[in-house]
Amino acid sequence: MLKILMKLFSVLLILNISSVFAQAQNIGNEEAGDIQELVRTLDADVAAFQFLLGKIESAEKTDREQLFYRQDERVFKILADYDTLAIQVTGLPEGSPQRVAVTQQLAELGRGTVTDTDSALFGRIDDIKQNIVKSNTRLTELSGAALIATQAYVHSMESIRVRYYEALANHVESRDRLDLPSKKLREQLGSKVYLYAEILAGRIEFTGAARNKLQERLSQFPGDADIELALKQLNARHETNVQRLEAIIGVFDRLGLDSSSYQAVMLQQAGSISISFFSSSAILTVLQTSWGALKEAIGENAPDLIFRFLIFIAVLLVFRTLSRITKRAVRAASNRSKLDISELLKNILVSTSGGTVMALGILIALSTVGISLAPMLAGLGVAGFIVGFALQDSLGNFASGAMILIYRPFDVGDLVEVTGASGLVRKMNLVSTTILTLDNQTLVVPNSKIWGDVIKNVTAQKERRIDLEFGIAYDDDIELAERVLNEIVSAHDKILDHPEPRIKLHTLGDSSVNFIVRPWTKTDDYWDVYWDLTREVKLRFDREGISIPFPQRDVHVYADEDA
Numbered sequence: 001m002l003k004i005l006m007k008l009f010s011v012l013l014i015l016n017i018s019s020v021f022a023q024a025q026n027i028g029n030e031e032a033g034d035i036q037e038l039v040r041t042l043d044a045d046v047a048a049f050q051f052l053l054g055k056i057e058s059a060e061k062t063d064r065e066q067l068f069y070r071q072d073e074r075v076f077k078i079l080a081d082y083d084t085l086a087i088q089v090t091g092l093p094e095g096s097p098q099r100v101a102v103t104q105q106l107a108e109l110g111r112g113t114v115t116d117t118d119s120a121l122f123g124r125i126d127d128i129k130q131n132i133v134k135s136n137t138r139l140t141e142l143s144g145a146a147l148i149a150t151q152a153y154v155h156s157m158e159s160i161r162v163r164y165y166e167a168l169a170n171h172v173e174s175r176d177r178l179d180l181p182s183k184k185l186r187e188q189l190g191s192k193v194y195l196y197a198e199i200l201a202g203r204i205e206f207t208g209a210a211r212n213k214l215q216e217r218l219s220q221f222p223g224d225a226d227i228e229l230a231l232k233q234l235n236a237r238h239e240t241n242v243q244r245l246e247a248i249i250g251v252f253d254r255l256g257l258d259s260s261s262y263q264a265v266m267l268q269q270a271g272s273i274s275i276s277f278f279s280s281s282a283i284l285t286v287l288q289t290s291w292g293a294l295k296e297a298i299g300e301n302a303p304d305l306i307f308r309f310l311i312f313i314a315v316l317l318v319f320r321t322l323s324r325i326t327k328r329a330v331r332a333a334s335n336r337s338k339l340d341i342s343e344l345l346k347n348i349l350v351s352t353s354g355g356t357v358m359a360l361g362i363l364i365a366l367s368t369v370g371i372s373l374a375p376m377l378a379g380l381g382v383a384g385f386i387v388g389f390a391l392q393d394s395l396g397n398f399a400s401g402a403m404i405l406i407y408r409p410f411d412v413g414d415l416v417e418v419t420g421a422s423g424l425v426r427k428m429n430l431v432s433t434t435i436l437t438l439d440n441q442t443l444v445v446p447n448s449k450i451w452g453d454v455i456k457n458v459t460a461q462k463e464r465r466i467d468l469e470f471g472i473a474y475d476d477d478i479e480l481a482e483r484v485l486n487e488i489v490s491a492h493d494k495i496l497d498h499p500e501p502r503i504k505l506h507t508l509g510d511s512s513v514n515f516i517v518r519p520w521t522k523t524d525d526y527w528d529v530y531w532d533l534t535r536e537v538k539l540r541f542d543r544e545g546i547s548i549p550f551p552q553r554d555v556h557v558y559a560d561e562d563a
Contacts (some may be wrong), residue, residue: 038085045081049074072124072160079167086174118185125164125192132157155240162247165193169251186255193251200245201265207238208269242269308369315368319361327354345405347412348430400451401430409455417456419449463496464523466530470537471512473547478505478513481546485517488536494529495519512549 052074056067135154142150168189175182214231221227245262252259330353334346410416414425416435423437433450435443458464472481485503489495501519508514517537521529541548 035085035088038081038088041081045074045078049078069156069160072164075121075124076163076167079171083170083174086177090177118188121164121168122188122192125161128157128161128164132161158244161196162244165189165196165251166247169254173254189251190255190257193248193255194257197245197248197252197259197262200241200248201262203241204238204245204265204269207234207241210234211238238269242266311368312365315365316361319358319364322361323354323357326357327351330354345408347427348405351429396448397431397446400447401428401432403451404428404433404447405430410457410460414460415458417458419445419453421445422456422458459523462523463499463520464526465499465518465520466526466533468517468530468533468537469506469514470517470541471509471514471548472541473549474513476513476546480544481515481541484540484544484546485515485537488533488540489517489519492519492529492532492536494521494525494532496521511551 049071052067052071056064056071059067132154135150135157139147139150139154168185172182172186172189175185211231211234214227214234218224218227218231245266249259249262249266252262327350330350331346334349404410410425412425412427416422416425418433418435421435421437421443423435423441423443426434426436426442428434428447430447432444432446435445437443470481470485472478482503482505489501489503495501496519499520501517503515503517506514506516517533519529519533538548540546
């Protein structure tokens, strides 16, 4: 086969193209300059091809395969030079003498020789295919380094095969540019690449299905080194076949052939390919295939799917009921417990117990429909680590919430002052505390803010002291004022006898003599007593003629005797 190529390239190509260049040069040297350079390049490439071919015939048998590989490179270079020459010729002005002369000579070159050239090229492709088949047959008998070397050889031959198809597709385009016969070559090449595309598509679909099976086995036996190695090798083979099919799809497109079915295979099996690579017909084919497979799967498995779905729903309903029962039981047990458990801790225990039962129910429901829990739990563990790392502040709130539950600085319904806010504690979880302010605003405070600051629980104690201070004028009767204050405090029914209230002359101020009044009352009655005492003191002082002075200053004016 290579002898035929040598004869065609060296005799017909060189002599006729040189004649073409001579005619083009006679017509116009300036315009033929680029063509002259291309002819020289082509002449040198064919000479190198002829020289190497002669060496192959006399070379050792063990070296011939490597020399054949180099010979293929020469063929690719000659075809590429021919394509470049065709582009240069068609770039000449339409109807110019140079273009007409060169085109006529290239047309003469094609007549009677094209069939032989095409047959030689396809013969070389057939030789490559036979070598691939022989090597694949030997793979089952080899191991170790010999196996790896043979696999590499097969990969190299497959790559050369694809390059021949691509080079021939370029050659078809070049013949079309020159109006040379290309129909037979196009048909023969289309037949070859169609069969090869079918083979590649079958390999891709087969390895894709095998990968899915190995991934299922790996999920059942995680860490199995043999399965991981087999999956890795299968992935590499799969990606190589995908790349080859992508190149063959390019050949299809340049030959004007429909490649939508192979693009559909790429869409289904190669997720890394850009969507812009595919046509709308390929996407439609994938959708139709997927919809057909879905309908078939539903038709075959509908009864089983419905039964599993009903079982899934039934298990969830049962565990939802158990979750509610568990919440009620935990609530009742915590209420009857002799331990002093805060309402916050009770709420957390109730919600946690119910959520745990429901989570267990979801896992059991998933297992009943055939979903493996082991990889799911492993995935949840990894996801939990990632989420925990990303939500460090929330975990800080969680820890602070746990500390609040343990040490109980406040409970639901307590009036507290935390982080500059005051109000009634409405509810709490392990992340935040909800506070209702006295003017009916809702504050949600992170637990880390509360635990990291001063916590003032106003209503933690059952009894509370009221601190009041009243001033009288320096001219008023101190004993009368003291007696009036004692009568007011003694008369109020919500003031406790124990601890005893204290009424004492406290300070001598700038404008008044100040008494402190410190009675004790129930925490719930604090503000009622506070407001009642303030009002009653003002009324009694007015009736008894005791004044409550406001701040004042004495200003003394001295006359300047020198004025």
